[in-house]
Amino acid sequence: MITIRHIALAALMATSSAAFAAQELVTNGSLTGPITNNGVPTGWTIFEGTPDIMDGLNNVGLINTLRFGANPTASADGGTWVGLGSYGSYMERFGQTLSGLTVGQQYTVSWEAGNFGYTYGSVNYLGSNAISVQLDGVTVGSGSQLDLGSNWYKQSLTFTAGSASQQLSFILASTTSKAYMSIDGISVKTAQAVPEPATWALMGLGLFGVIAAARRKA
Numbered sequence: 001m002i003t004i005r006h007i008a009l010a011a012l013m014a015t016s017s018a019a020f021a022a023q024e025l026v027t028n029g030s031l032t033g034p035i036t037n038n039g040v041p042t043g044w045t046i047f048e049g050t051p052d053i054m055d056g057l058n059n060v061g062l063i064n065t066l067r068f069g070a071n072p073t074a075s076a077d078g079g080t081w082v083g084l085g086s087y088g089s090y091m092e093r094f095g096q097t098l099s100g101l102t103v104g105q106q107y108t109v110s111w112e113a114g115n116f117g118y119t120y121g122s123v124n125y126l127g128s129n130a131i132s133v134q135l136d137g138v139t140v141g142s143g144s145q146l147d148l149g150s151n152w153y154k155q156s157l158t159f160t161a162g163s164a165s166q167q168l169s170f171i172l173a174s175t176t177s178k179a180y181m182s183i184d185g186i187s188v189k190t191a192q193a194v195p196e197p198a199t200w201a202l203m204g205l206g207l208f209g210v211i212a213a214a215r216r217k218a
């Protein structure tokens with residue numbers, strides 16, 4: 001039998017999920033794919049240079065290659081990640097197109113970043129750098145600068161959608177620092193909105209209904 005308590009609970013759950021659920025807009029944000037030198041995981045595209053798919057045992061996308069400047073641990077996301085290099089005018093950039101955006105809506109892009117570098121003989125990519133976020137090829141912001149040995153830090157920034165479909169990409173911020181950084185656990189979601197007064201009122205009404213129904217029962 002459907003009681004006022006059921007209706008009130010349903011209303012409460014509906015308003016809560018509408019207010020707090022945020023849909024993931026990134027495909028394969030875990031960057032899961034085979035170890036590859038010059039390649040990115042399914043769902044992603046290379047826009048500049050030669051990014052690599054790697055993990056803690058396979059540097060620059062080469063199997064059994066421990067050429068890290070500093071030893072990495074696994075990221076919180078786990079599995080494989082993507083390595084991005086910078087060397088003067090040579091830059092590496094990868095990304096994917098976000099669709100279904102609402103113009104004027106704020107979104108939060110978050111990711112994990114680490115700086116484990118690359119060293120082999122006289123070849124050294126050991127500098128400090130930051131990971132920048134680009135929308136349609138224009139930088140909208142950067143994570144914090146990380147020195148060699150920085151072992152996975154959560155980064156995020158907020159942007160406002162300018163059109164329903166925009167190209168999201170990642171590139172190192174400094175072109176002068178010869179660095180090789182790691183990125184994993186990429187996510188884009190609607191920026192957490194504070195529920196509007198009408199939503200709070202509905203939730204309050206739902207709670208009131210539950211309490212009233214419970215009292216009647218007692």
Ligand SMILES: [Ca+2]
Nearest residue numbers: 030078079080
């Ligand atoms: Ca991963």
